[in-house]
Amino acid sequence: MADTSETVPEWPFPRDMKCPFDPPPGLINLLENSPVSRVRIWSGETAWLVAGYEDNRAVSSDDRVSANTRRDGFPFALPTIRTLSVGQPLIMALDEPEHGELRRKLLPEFTVRKVNALRPRIQSIVDELINSLIERPTPVDLVRHFALPIPSKVIAEMLGVPYQDHEFFERVSDTMLSNPDESRNASKELHKYLHRLVDSKRESPSDDLLSILVGHWIDGEMTKDEVVGIGHVALVGGHETTANMIALSAAVLFLHPDQAAELRESTDPAIIQNAVEELLRYLHIAQSGRRRIAVDDFKIRDQQVRAGEGIILAGNIADRDPDAFDGDTGALDIGRRARHHLAFGYGIHQCLGQSLARAEVQIAIGTLLRRIPEMKLAVDWSEVPFKDSNLIYGVRALPVKW
Amino acid sequence: MRIVLNQERCISSGQCCMIAPAVFDQSEDGTVLLLDASPPISEHQKVQEAALVCPHSAISLSAQDE
Numbered sequence: 001m002a003d004t005s006e007t008v009p010e011w012p013f014p015r016d017m018k019c020p021f022d023p024p025p026g027l028i029n030l031l032e033n034s035p036v037s038r039v040r041i042w043s044g045e046t047a048w049l050v051a052g053y054e055d056n057r058a059v060s061s062d063d064r065v066s067a068n069t070r071r072d073g074f075p076f077a078l079p080t081i082r083t084l085s086v087g088q089p090l091i092m093a094l095d096e097p098e099h100g101e102l103r104r105k106l107l108p109e110f111t112v113r114k115v116n117a118l119r120p121r122i123q124s125i126v127d128e129l130i131n132s133l134i135e136r137p138t139p140v141d142l143v144r145h146f147a148l149p150i151p152s153k154v155i156a157e158m159l160g161v162p163y164q165d166h167e168f169f170e171r172v173s174d175t176m177l178s179n180p181d182e183s184r185n186a187s188k189e190l191h192k193y194l195h196r197l198v199d200s201k202r203e204s205p206s207d208d209l210l211s212i213l214v215g216h217w218i219d220g221e222m223t224k225d226e227v228v229g230i231g232h233v234a235l236v237g238g239h240e241t242t243a244n245m246i247a248l249s250a251a252v253l254f255l256h257p258d259q260a261a262e263l264r265e266s267t268d269p270a271i272i273q274n275a276v277e278e279l280l281r282y283l284h285i286a287q288s289g290r291r292r293i294a295v296d297d298f299k300i301r302d303q304q305v306r307a308g309e310g311i312i313l314a315g316n317i318a319d320r321d322p323d324a325f326d327g328d329t330g331a332l333d334i335g336r337r338a339r340h341h342l343a344f345g346y347g348i349h350q351c352l353g354q355s356l357a358r359a360e361v362q363i364a365i366g367t368l369l370r371r372i373p374e375m376k377l378a379v380d381w382s383e384v385p386f387k388d389s390n391l392i393y394g395v396r397a398l399p400v401k402w
Numbered sequence: 403m404r405i406v407l408n409q410e411r412c413i414s415s416g417q418c419c420m421i422a423p424a425v426f427d428q429s430e431d432g433t434v435l436l437l438d439a440s441p442p443i444s445e446h447q448k449v450q451e452a453a454l455v456c457p458h459s460a461i462s463l464s465a466q467d468e
Contacts, residue, residue: 107432112416340454348413350457
């Protein structure tokens, strides 16, 4: 919808980088004063901005709301996402029943049992990286030598993507999430790479997720494009996000030494598990807002949404909603009951890899705190390069010393 | 407490199994398996959490006694 009103603010809102772990002040203001409002996105079009926790959940589960990026007027986060959606839609852009059909083929590989079976392997990967880390002269970039390799190796092994290609897939993923001009080319490069890899799995299958999906392709249950699409989502979604969570969690804990000490000294796994839920809530790295489009008229509180209008679900501010969480929601409190956060989304599209992500962050942070207890930031906070204009928040580098 | 599962709404997120493993298990295809429809009081808080966290409202709770 076109709206030339000058009072409609531009989205996304800028953060106050003096408080790099807080959502933009403009968003905090909206939650308080105007939880269902309008914003203007890059295309000049306006969309509904939903800030409240209950509203975020309700809209995520509403059948009158679609994730289909091919619909006219869909409020893309970047102009390049529209061009990317011309081909086979990725799983997050499908509605039912196609979405469920595809998702059910992946579910068996992401069950809690399967993820728990991976924990020892994740622990070894973390241990090896820390062993190398402590040999390095400081300052060391914790992103390059710890936060990024952990999920990168885990997802590469799980999928069957050769880790020696990690610089390539890390580069294209980063480009897709940060650089609108280069995003399309990066995506094409990744697709070409995955097509070749999928072909090679067909010829010589292995014990990995891509080979299982290739099996579905051979049986006619999936198309090759669907297999490649899943590889794309798992690879990009499976490492960039988790890497950002690990790095940001380490960073924010530098500011909370008492809580870090509590985590370090505790022998109860429930303490680290709950801490990670609070870190997920507090950091909520999906900062650009989940994008949807209305397919029918409906109301959010007293606001009338019409079919065809774009919706942005600002989960990051919803996770600071004082009506949904006890205590000061603007503070980090690892003892808070935060399990019901929206960091992985809500509804049918909720992150498929969430159990894996949780395991990785728990093991990474828990082990790091115990093995290098004196770790601290090696530079001024103002020198830490935050990814404040990416789709997913994080840091480009985190120079540390001990 | 009595648990009523809407099996069709289950999207296999596995969160209930992580939160209350004595009450919920996950089958091989990922969907929920209810282990105890009338769990003991020691499990009630976890079950309430699981019901809240379920991303597709597949778990309903009633105060009905056995």
